[in-house]
Amino acid sequence: MFIKQFFRLDLRRLILLLAFSTAAITLINGLNASYQVQRQLLIDQTLESNQVYASKLATSTENFLRSAQQQFAFGAAELSPLMDNQELLSHTADRLRRQTDSFNSIIIVDHTGHVLATSPETLKILGEQLASPGAQQALELKKPLISAPYISVSNNLLVFISHPIFSPTGEYLGYLGGSLYLKERSILNELLGIHYYEDGSYLYAVDQNRRLLYHPDATRIGQQVDNNPVIEDVISGHEGTQLVKNSAGIDMLAGYAPIKIANWGVVAQRPLEATLAPLDSQMRAVIDHILPLGLITLLLIWWLARLISRPLWQLADNAQNMDEPLTPARIQGIRSWYFESAELKQAMLVGVNLLHTRLGQLKTEAQTDALTGLLNRRGTEMALQLLQRNATPFSILALDIDHFKRVNDTYGHDCGDRVLQSLARLMQTSTRKSDYHCRVGGEEFLILLPETPLYTAREMAERLRLCVAGAQMPEAGHIQISIGIAEWSTPEDDPTDSLKHADQALYQAKRNGRNRCEVYDTSP
DSSP states (O other): OHHHHHHHHHHHHHHHHHHHHHHHHHHHHHHHHHHHHHHHHHHHHHHHHHHHHHHHHHHHHHHHHHHHHHHHHHHHHHHGGGTTOHHHHHHHHHHHHHHHOOOSEEEEEETTSBEEEEESGGGOOTTOBOOSHHHHHHHHHOSOEEOOOEEOTTSOEEEEEEEEEEOTTOOEEEEEEEEEETTSOOHHHHHHHTTOOTTSOEEEEEOTTSBEEEOSSGGGTTOBOOSOHHHHHHTTTOOEEEEEEOTTSOEEEEEEEEETTTTEEEEEEEEHHHHHHHHHHHHHHHHHHHHHHHHHHHHHHHHHHHHHHHHHHHHHHHHTTTTSTTHHHHHHTSOOOSHHHHHHHHHHHHHHHHHHHHHHHHHHHHHBOTTTOSBOHHHHHHHHHHHHHTTOOEEEEEEEETTHHHHHHHHOHHHHHHHHHHHHHHHHHHSOTTSEEEEOSSSEEEEEEETOOHHHHHHHHHHHHHHHHHSOBTTTBOOOEEEEEEEEOOTTSOHHHHHHHHHHHHHHHHHTTSSSEEEOOOOO
């Protein structure tokens, strides 16, 4: 029984495992595919947004620089006739600084590099000859210039924008310059600084030497950044997007654009984790919505798996007991509602019926005498056990062919066998179908008569004796039989004792001249 239950459970687990695995794999694949698509969409959107934003800021910065150069070009033309008027030079420098509030300082320098005027005057460099990189570059190139960042004589990290001053005859008179302080409030900070976000997004600007012009962390301004593919690409004049690690090792989604007029670059970037954070919460919400339906689906799968496997469990259970008499009826009662189980059920019914038929044949052959078709010794024993178990009283006729050896010696054994077969038929036709007809030896026979008293058995024995004596046997002619009669009526007695009593009565009939019936004498 344990093996059967284990088999059923194992079959159920197999079906449920297959169904649950299929559902789980499908669900996981669906969620994963959705996650990957949404993830890539967010990344692409963020990269595109950062690139567009960086391009917009680069354009704004470039427009500011062009506007500043135009302002300086106009101012330089005004200053050409005033280079010898100190008061007007100071007034013009102060006006230019205050007019747009774009520069932290304004200076006017002559052709030798000496400062003629400054605004504000707190710079304390009036009359000095400047030796800073921006000043030297302006004197040497004598053309509009935007310098690389450098430390000024007043110890400020700045970018210097200058425009040459020429006389009406084309003589170089000096230049007009303005400074943007990188670590202090300036128009560049105002253009870029308002775009710092709390989610970790930020932007920065670099020059052609990979030096930071702007960064939300002011302590990093002026630092040179190497081994950054985004910076390398943007200072080469390219715009685009990349997934890159920043200096802190954080994955960033960067969009960048160049400021071509100054060979600078603007980079807007956002942490990958911050970009995907809404997706994580969105996927959790999706799972929360799918989970109830998923549980219902799993319950439905469990119910269907049970419904599908139930006929198979029942068929497998009955397959263990195919030799039992009630098995065909139990198999017939199984509800095989789908094609495969119905076919299996039909095949099992055919097999069981064949098995039972064959078992019946084997049982009959095991209990039947091959020559006469009567019960053999084993069949006789089973009949006696059945009568005893049911406490059914019965009488016994023990009969023997008189002088049967003469038949065999005179006509041969084949003739003797045919005589035995004829006698067996007479025994069956002269008694009831419910009686047990047995061959227990060569020419020795028994007839068990259930529910038959001894006097009735005596009459039946005499009728059989006369029938045999009057019958014409094949080749042998007429034969005679002797019959001994006994009964079993007391359940406490052993039926084998009654058989012995019948044998004793048979021997008595032989001694009394044969061809007669004798009843076992129960008197002491």
